[in-house]
Amino acid sequence: MAxxxxxxxxxLEERFFGIEVxxxxxxxxxxxxxxxxxxxxxVRGLINLRGQIVTAIDLRRLLQVEDRADERLPINIVMHARxxxxxxxxDRIGDVLEVDEDSFExxxxxxxxxxxxxxxxxxxxxxxxxxxxxxxKLFSPEILHRGHPMADA
Amino acid sequence: MDDILKEFLTESLEGLDxxxxxxxxxxxxxxxxxxxxxxxxxxxxxxxTCGFLGFGHLEKLTHAGENLLSLLxxxxxxxxxxxxxxxxxxxxxxxxxxxxxxxxxxxxxxxxADLIETLNRLKTGGASASAGSAASPVTIPAPEIPASPINxxxxxxxxxxxxxxxxxxxxxxVEKTPPDAEATFSPASQPALDNLIFFGVPEPAPSVxxxxxxxxMPTASAPQPPAEPISPPPERASPAPVAPSNGAPxxxxxxxxxxxxxLDKLMxxxxxxxxxxxxxxxxxxxxxxxxLLAASQRLNLITSELQEGIMRxxxxxxxxxxxxxxxxxRDLSVSCGKQVRVEMEGKETELDKSLIEAMKDPLTHLxxxxxxxxxxxxxxxxxxGKPEEGRLSMRAYHEGGQVHIEIGDDGAGINPGKLRNxxxxxxxxxxxxxxxxxxxxxxxxxxxxxxxxxEKITNISGRGVGMDVVKTNIEKIGGVIDxxxxxxxxxxxxxxxxxTLAIVPALIITSGKERFAIPQVNLLExxxxxxxxxxxxxxxxxxxxxxxxxxxxxxxxxxxxxxxxAPARATGVINIVVLQAGQHQFGLVVDQIxxxxxxxxxxxxxxxxxxxxxxxxxxxxxxxVALILDVxxxxxxxxxxxESHDQGISAQLREARARAxxxxxxxxxxxxxNSRLAIPLAPVSRxxxxxxxxxxxxxxxxxxxxxxxxxxxxxxRDILSERRxxxxxxxxxxxxxxxxxxxxxxxxxxxxxxxxxxxxILDIIQxxxxxxxxxxxxxxxxxLVIQGRVxxxxxxxxxxxxxxxxxxxxxxx
Numbered sequence: 001m002a003x004x005x006x007x008x009x010x011x012l013e014e015r016f017f018g019i020e021v022x023x024x025x026x027x028x029x030x031x032x033x034x035x036x037x038x039x040x041x042x043v044r045g046l047i048n049l050r051g052q053i054v055t056a057i058d059l060r061r062l063l064q065v066e067d068r069a070d071e072r073l074p075i076n077i078v079m080h081a082r083x084x085x086x087x088x089x090x091d092r093i094g095d096v097l098e099v100d101e102d103s104f105e106x107x108x109x110x111x112x113x114x115x116x117x118x119x120x121x122x123x124x125x126x127x128x129x130x131x132x133x134x135x136x137k138l139f140s141p142e143i144l145h146r147g148h149p150m151a152d153a
Numbered sequence: 154m155d156d157i158l159k160e161f162l163t164e165s166l167e168g169l170d171x172x173x174x175x176x177x178x179x180x181x182x183x184x185x186x187x188x189x190x191x192x193x194x195x196x197x198x199x200x201x202t203c204g205f206l207g208f209g210h211l212e213k214l215t216h217a218g219e220n221l222l223s224l225l226x227x228x229x230x231x232x233x234x235x236x237x238x239x240x241x242x243x244x245x246x247x248x249x250x251x252x253x254x255x256x257x258x259x260x261x262x263x264x265x266a267d268l269i270e271t272l273n274r275l276k277t278g279g280a281s282a283s284a285g286s287a288a289s290p291v292t293i294p295a296p297e298i299p300a301s302p303i304n305x306x307x308x309x310x311x312x313x314x315x316x317x318x319x320x321x322x323x324x325x326x327v328e329k330t331p332p333d334a335e336a337t338f339s340p341a342s343q344p345a346l347d348n349l350i351f352f353g354v355p356e357p358a359p360s361v362x363x364x365x366x367x368x369x370m371p372t373a374s375a376p377q378p379p380a381e382p383i384s385p386p387p388e389r390a391s392p393a394p395v396a397p398s399n400g401a402p403x404x405x406x407x408x409x410x411x412x413x414x415x416l417d418k419l420m421x422x423x424x425x426x427x428x429x430x431x432x433x434x435x436x437x438x439x440x441x442x443x444x445l446l447a448a449s450q451r452l453n454l455i456t457s458e459l460q461e462g463i464m465r466x467x468x469x470x471x472x473x474x475x476x477x478x479x480x481x482x483r484d485l486s487v488s489c490g491k492q493v494r495v496e497m498e499g500k501e502t503e504l505d506k507s508l509i510e511a512m513k514d515p516l517t518h519l520x521x522x523x524x525x526x527x528x529x530x531x532x533x534x535x536x537x538g539k540p541e542e543g544r545l546s547m548r549a550y551h552e553g554g555q556v557h558i559e560i561g562d563d564g565a566g567i568n569p570g571k572l573r574n575x576x577x578x579x580x581x582x583x584x585x586x587x588x589x590x591x592x593x594x595x596x597x598x599x600x601x602x603x604x605x606x607x608e609k610i611t612n613i614s615g616r617g618v619g620m621d622v623v624k625t626n627i628e629k630i631g632g633v634i635d636x637x638x639x640x641x642x643x644x645x646x647x648x649x650x651x652x653t654l655a656i657v658p659a660l661i662i663t664s665g666k667e668r669f670a671i672p673q674v675n676l677l678e679x680x681x682x683x684x685x686x687x688x689x690x691x692x693x694x695x696x697x698x699x700x701x702x703x704x705x706x707x708x709x710x711x712x713x714x715x716x717x718x719a720p721a722r723a724t725g726v727i728n729i730v731v732l733q734a735g736q737h738q739f740g741l742v743v744d745q746i747x748x749x750x751x752x753x754x755x756x757x758x759x760x761x762x763x764x765x766x767x768x769x770x771x772x773x774x775x776x777x778v779a780l781i782l783d784v785x786x787x788x789x790x791x792x793x794x795x796e797s798h799d800q801g802i803s804a805q806l807r808e809a810r811a812r813a814x815x816x817x818x819x820x821x822x823x824x825x826x827n828s829r830l831a832i833p834l835a836p837v838s839r840x841x842x843x844x845x846x847x848x849x850x851x852x853x854x855x856x857x858x859x860x861x862x863x864x865x866x867x868x869x870r871d872i873l874s875e876r877r878x879x880x881x882x883x884x885x886x887x888x889x890x891x892x893x894x895x896x897x898x899x900x901x902x903x904x905x906x907x908x909x910x911x912x913x914i915l916d917i918i919q920x921x922x923x924x925x926x927x928x929x930x931x932x933x934x935x936x937l938v939i940q941g942r943v944x945x946x947x948x949x950x951x952x953x954x955x956x957x958x959x960x961x962x963x964x965x966x
Binding site: 036039040045052053084 | 766
């Protein structure tokens with residue numbers, strides 16, 4: 001069971017997340033988004049990715065973390081999900097890490113709410129935990145509608 | 154040559170070409186069950202179709218091959234070189250015969266008995282040398298075939314084409330199709346076929362008869378590398394003696410199959426090219442550089458032409474879906490015991506592939522409906538003096554940049570009376586509304602959800618889902634549906650849909666600092682209100698803003714409010730975009746009107762598709778994304794029209810009131826002040842004469858004992874005047890006191906009844922009445938002209954509502 005797995009890692013503040021590297025198409029700097037009125041607040045808007053229109057989802061809002069106070073711009077991680085191509089807005093991008101399946105553990109029972117559905121588990125790295133997100137859930141309309149109350153413009 | 158044959162040839166030839174490669178693959182890896190299975194299926198398909206088309210020789214041969222293959226597939230026989238050779242020989246023979254079919258329409262004289270014999274012998278495991286078939290070409294290594302399906306063509310490849318001369322883009326893109334495109338396309342995956350567009354050029358009539366093809370050469374062409382999709386298959390089969398005809402291109406030469414995703418991609422590229430062109434045009438006009446200007450003009454022209462060309466590749470004749478209908482009609486009419494003849498006109502009318510797909514279900518439903526409900530049983534038709542055989546006509550044509558489709562039958566037509574009753578029964582409309590709706594409005598009720606008039610639910614239709622779905626589906630692709638029906642003569646459904654959805658002209662507007670595109674199909678006109686008129690131009694009908702457009706009140710919707718955008722400035726001009734949403738018009742107030750552009754419609758992600766006000770998104774010249782407004786969605790959101798029955802109907806009613814005309818039975822009475830009043834007869838249960846001296850009182854109300862009940866009596870004059878309390882008869886005096894008998898109109902259902910006392914009942918008339926005027930006072934729903942005199946129409950609903958507390962009171966007493 002010493003399977004290795006590659007994860008693309010990124011940060012929300014100091015929270016450390018990972019996602020299967022095969023799912024990631026590319027990482028691009030912040031693009032101007034076209035906001036979509038009446039959309040759930042987790043939808044930051046639409047970006048033009050070389051002619052393709054991609055929906056940008058704000059991970060902070062999805063996990064119900066406060067919006068960033070400072071002016072720094074988020075990073076787009078463009079990824080494939082079953083539902084199509086999405087861009088996940090995160091604070092900072094990390095390295096691609098190779099992790100041992102042995103170090104994986106399911107989330108504790110105390111984790112609840114939307115985080116429980118989105119976080120598949122944790123890899124116990126030296127000195128920190130790497131939380132793996134469940135992509136299939138991440139972009140399901142059901143979650144996106146629930147992730148955050150409607151934005152009031 | 155008919156279409157079926159043509160398609161059979163194209164498909165079979167393609168299948169054969171793939172088989173060559175697959176056989177070679179199989180020899181390298183004889184254990185590969187998947188490949189075997191797919192070979193088996195291809196041969197099986199050819200065999201099946203041959204049998205159907207009556208090509209006996211071809212069928213026998215492929216049958217023998219199929220038998221052999223099935224043993225191989227089931228693992229009962231080991232794949233050997235000898236078997237491979239025999240099968241490849243079979244392929245060549247099949248190809249020869251197909252060539253024959255293409256030229257002469259028959260599969261030739263040659264029966265290939267030897268080959269069949271060899272195949273049969275191999276089946277039993279006989280492994281001796283056979284007639285020359287050992288000279289198989291298996292030594293040539295098969296080309297490697299990457300496993301990637303075609304639609305994963307190198308990503309990002311499109312970018313580099315962008316600035317190439319426009320005309321080359323298309324060619325380049327076609328050439329860069331992975332050469333293995335055909336090879337990896339498995340004929341087994343039938344669904345994949347649906348994803349393909351078939352291109353064809355008109356086939357020239359077969360000219361001079363060719364020399365008949367001879368028997369196949371033993372050495373086959375099997376290990377040809379998979380050819381580029383653009384090269385004609387017969388050439389690949391070159392050493393085989395399928396003599397290409399002189400000059401006239403064969404079917405396989407003149408058409409290729411292209412994956413729809415590839416076309417979609419080309420369409421996207423053209424879309425981007427259009428955007429880039431727009432930008433370049435914009436810059437070039439800013440500069441005094443003549444050659445640049447000339448070049449950009451040229452780019453402009455070429456782009457437009459390319460765009461048109463690409464659009465055409467996506468166009469398909471409507472016959473692609475119609476072709477299936479005669480069979481559907483036949484089966485259905487047999488199961489209903491009816492006789493129906495199908496007439497088609499305009500089969501060749503073309504529309505976008507995606508639209509064709511979207512139209513399939515609605516059209517099928519309309520046709521089922523026409524047969525199930527429209528066309529009558531032969532006996533009834535005979536009795537009505539119509540031919541026993543019903544007619545189902547299907548028409549399609551282009552007009553005004555739209556595709557018109559009509560599905561009509563010569564059946565019983567839609568009976569508005571029956572429909573009205575049904576609608577009342579189901580509570581979809583009120584009695585009062587039913588009265589003021591025109592027959593045409595009533596007919597349109599069939600588009601409401603939950604409506605079905607079929608007396609019995611058949612397995613075909615009549616479950617009350619259907620016409621509303623048809624309507625929704627058609628509206629989803631930007632189309633409209635309406636119907637015409639004449640009782641006893643049939644019903645025709647008329648559908649209008651846009652030619653294509655991919656690139657549409659649109660008006661670009663700005664609201665709340667964001668740009669939005671409005672498809673021009675929905676656009677009627679633009680209104681600009683000057684600053685001076687700003688405060689007076691928009692008026693209010695009970696808090697709903699309206700604008701007087703040439704004397705008619707146009708409902709006004711503020712885009713900023715609907716989309717919860719930042720509010721517009723409170724000064725300056727007002728821009729109103731007048732839009733058509735279904736049957737309704739409304740004015741959309743936007744911050745700024747920019748210009749018109751051709752935009753490329755791109756779908757929104759599923760998460761956003763629930764938002765009804767957007768139809769998609771597009772990329773603007775500056776590379777930013779803009780949302781496309783869905784005019785129907787906005788109208789719905791703003792309650793200009795609504796999905797709920799009631800509002801839908803009330804909207805129809807507004808129209809109906811203006812020009813209502815229908816047949817109904819009215820009771821004509823004289824109302825106080827010697828004017829005339831018409832009372833709809835439908836809710837009336839009886840007319841009674843009540844002796845004055847039988848009238849008693851209960852509390853404040855006049856009552857009479859009537860059929861074991863206490864019947865409250867209401868005086869018409871009390872209803873028509875604005876009085877809150879009802880006058881007692883004794884105090885009222887007047888006209889009613891002159892006679893000993895009271896004329897009472899009894900309304901109600903037998904349990905709760907109420908009598909309306911009128912001065913005199915004049916007449917009962919049945920006719921078509923047109924409501925001319927609006928209500929002038931309470932208790933009246935409108936005015937009409939009956940027997941040359943202005944007559945008020947009694948509002949039964951409001952009357953019953955008003956007396957409801959009274960009824961309760963009487964019950965308590």
